[in-house]
Amino acid sequence: MTATLPVEITATRELVQPALRAAVDELEPSMRRIVSYHLGWLDEHGEEVTAGGGKALRPALALLAAQAVRAEPEAALPGAVAVELVHNFSLLHDDVMDGDTERRHRPTVWRLFGTPAAILAGDALLTLAVDVLERAADPAATSCLTESVQQLISGQSKDVDFEHRTDVELGECLEMADGKTGALMRCAARVGGLLGKAEPEAADLLGGFGGNLGLAFQLVDDVLGIWGSPEVTGKPVLADLRVRKKSVPVVAAFASGTPEGERLRELYRQPDPPTEEELHRMADLIERSGALSWTRDAAERYAAEARTCLDRLRPPAEIHTALADLTRFVLERDR
Template sequence: MATPVTGTRTAQAVLAWSRDLVRPPLLLAVQGLPASVRHIAGYHLGWWDRHGRPARASSGKSVRPALALLAAQSCGAPARSALPAAVAVELAHNFSLLHDDVLDQDTTRRHRPTAWSVFGTAAAILTGDALLALASGVLARSVFPATADDLSAAVLALVDGEQADLSFETRDDVDLAECVAMVEHKTAPLLAAACALGGVFGGASPEVVGHLRAFGESLGVAYQHVDDLLGIWGDPSTTGKPAHGDLLRRKKSLPVVAALTSGTPAGAELASLYRSDDADPVRLAALVEQAGGREWSESEASRLLAEALDHLAATDPTPRAAAELTALAHLIVRRTC
């Protein structure tokens, strides 16, 4: 058993620290947006209500900024050295959330109405576009301007994965390898970029940056497994999303595709009901579990966590940052919301 590192914070404390550290430069960046989208961005980020009055809504968990800051610390640099990376990945992440909510027609995020449902579809899309442009600008003006290209590559992969995810909705022949590849494009790149950019701003060698990127990639796929499990079995009071939301949309998520391709009677029944508009979502959830989809996703999340931690160990990280990155990785894979 590893010896505890003195002063190590819990994962929740790390996330709170990250939010506090990133909020001022993030707010400063958003205040530079045109007024037409600034208000919507601030609403989405939980800073004010729909009328522009200060609010105390959730701004999200701040996982990606925390990874960037800790990655820099793991290389022996101060966390603040990676603030441009942390702000940029958070802006890019929120661009993707604004667009995702429109694409999926989700009306709730972080326990409040989504931006598009309040301000309209076009306004939410344009606000997402503005956040993405802002993210690139933050990196382009930093001491490592070439990192803007790294973020762009991650976003292009994300868009490719999102397109694949949308195409799955009209197909009955999605196989498991396709689904995993979609996740490797849609979810993993931003977490990988957060870790890699943190390493770059922390002065890491290309080899170490490569391992940090691989750490984030494995963690990103594990993250999606957990997200998909919560999309079926998560408690709405903690997730802030409707019960069985992914099943109601007939989403081809990882556990669902694993069940559909399982070759089991439960998988066959699930395939039949998934083509129906009025199937009971409780029954659908039970069939995914009976066909082994839930167990497979849980097992894969654990395997990918171990793989991620092997890559982290290969960077020879500073002890406290290593302990906190490990705690954060475990929280990501064991979270309930």
């Protein structure tokens, strides 16, 4: 898989980045330095660097959603900044909980600055996100954000709980994925629409687009967590299998009713860390169980649902094209 971000997505960074930096500048200096490192603006010595951060899909989605209801993108700027701050709050905490030592080809914040600093930096971003959005004086938008945070936390809680279980069902795994990723993508699109003064039906369609796009994104992420290239993803090969993560392809294999799925379940139950040979064996079992194909097909279905919402919304032609291109990027990306 390979893809480049649509130009309309990258263009939104010119609006979002100055506003995001202005928000982060409000943080206390020690927190500001840690957050700026996490966002790719500073190196570990506090010196400015040009290496970028993440893909910034969520803020781009918020701005495009406002344009989809024929508002100016600037109307959704507080929402765009807020969802990006929440997203990075979740990444800081996820890295601590998952024990990940590298993100975007650099040491994670907890590894470099310590676990307490990473947790506090995440907390600072969450409160800052709510503060930024409250200034827009749109209670519905603020409510949307706080509800999505609760769903995100619930999804992450389920993910942690799954680590101690071998009886995870496919339905609850997809529900977890919706909480972890779908909820904030749904919020990004809906908040953009709300700040753009969308009618209720249009706001719902935007939320449907974002939520389905988020689920497609998470399923592709789960595939990359097993089969992605470390040079591209910045994560170790077979990363999710090393920690026996119950991602969608793994649980789909468990639910496949195949001998390969049962053998995978047995390997997941072993008390000792898997060997390199066992890791490759696990990946092979998932593929031969049909779970890899099932996960890719499911991602395609969610993307198709997102496009259906988009078609019903009938945004301006150039915005329709940009959002349709975004669904293709989500399916074809390699990082």
